[in-house]
Amino acid sequence: TRGTFVVRREAEESVDQSRIVKGVEVTRSSIDWLKVANAGIIKPPQERYKILKRLGSGAFGNAFLAEYHGADKKGESEMYVIKKIPVKTLSEVNDTLVEANNLSRLRGKKYICEFKEAFFESTANTRESLKSFLGSMDAGLNFCIVMEYCPQGTLLDVIKAGANERKGESRNLPPLKIIRWVWQIAQALKSIHNAKLLHRDLKPSNVFLDQDGNIKVGDFGISKSLNRSNSLTRTFVGTKLYMAPEVAKHKPYGSACDVWGLGCIMLELMLKNDVNSRVSLDKIDPKLLKHYPQPVVDLLFGLLEADDEKRLGVDKVISMADFMLAG
Incomplete structure (x- = not known):
């Protein structure tokens, strides 16, 4: 394909058509080399977008x-x-392709x-960029992921707006409203988990709001694909303040x-403040939650x-949130 990079698997391996992303072919294993279609002619689709x-x-x-x-x-x-x-190395290319x-x-x-x-996209001279990239040096390349725009910002913006309100x-x-957002995030997680994926970095800044104020979960930079025979992983990644206890303890x-x-996320929305230390329920002052109905606190x-x-x-x-929303 003119003007696109194509990352290919070893010749003897067959191409898995389900893993092709808009002209970028994703490998199951590590990438062994980069083959450029029409070498020397890189024309990424930048002209379709005005920054x-x-x-x-x-x-x-x-x-x-x-x-x-x-x-x-x-x-x-x-x-x-x-x-x-x-991206500067083949390993970094692999990581970005996995996200896409x-x-x-x-x-x-x-x-x-x-x-x-x-x-x-090339950020430097095309031919020199290619030469450097294939030598695993500074390539002057960006991997660009184009996503839906959510004009109402993120849940972090909602939390910060609450934290910045004057006392009283x-x-x-x-x-x-909180339960509706929790229900929508849970629906997103159900789709993610059904696709044999883990998000692994769910936090307010990664949860966006579309023009209607509905949830859009994003930023899958460290998402993990689980194979069918193993539903657990051990990799230590994520944002520490939002890291589950089993992850923090390096357990599967x-x-x-x-x-x-x-x-x-739900706790921060209820407190209208960001978590400034690792969450521990026995350290949460019950008085902070007194304005919420018991079913919400139980959830x-x-x-x-x-x-x-x-x-x-x-x-x-989802079922608990459904019950509260219906009532």
Whole structure:
């Protein structure tokens, strides 16, 4: 394909068509080499996007707000977020491709940020960039992931807005609003887990709000694909303040680690303040939760059960939230 990178598996291995991401072929194992279609002619689809502003930056790279100008444009203004991740080694390429592949597996699922496409772009002289990249040196390459834009920000913005209200004027979020968001995040987790994936970094800054104020779970940078024979993993990753006890203790963990992250989010929404230390239920002052009905508090405690085997499952969370929303 003209103007795209194609990462291929060893010649004797057959191509798994289900793992192709918009011109980028994802390998099951480590990437052994990079084969460039029409070497020397890199024309990533940048011309389809007009960068408007930078939204933020982090360890991964930078995120930009962009307007789409492709031939298949549906409306007057199609806005997307482009996440640009600098890559310098084949190992880093593999990591970014895994994220894009995991996102592609969740296309069309409700309450998950919609993945549009992914591509490489050269940030330096094309031929020199290729030469350096293949030598595992500074390549001057970005891997770009194009995602749905959520104009109402993140749940972290909601929490910070509450924390910044002047003393005496702060009002608790309505319980049903919190429960509705918890229900939507649980629905997203159900789709993620059904796809044999773990998010592993669920926190307020990774949960977005679309134009209607509905949840969109995003940022799958450290998501994990589980094989069918093993529903547990041991890799120590995630944001420490939101890390489930079993992960923090380097024990095998599974989908329950994402439920713990949901519990941390719910707690922060109820307190309208961010967690500044690792969550421990026996250290939470009951007076802080007195404004909430007991069923809401019970759900919170079920999400933040230290024993992952006793922690609520996603289906139970959904049914409990359903009951409260119906009432």
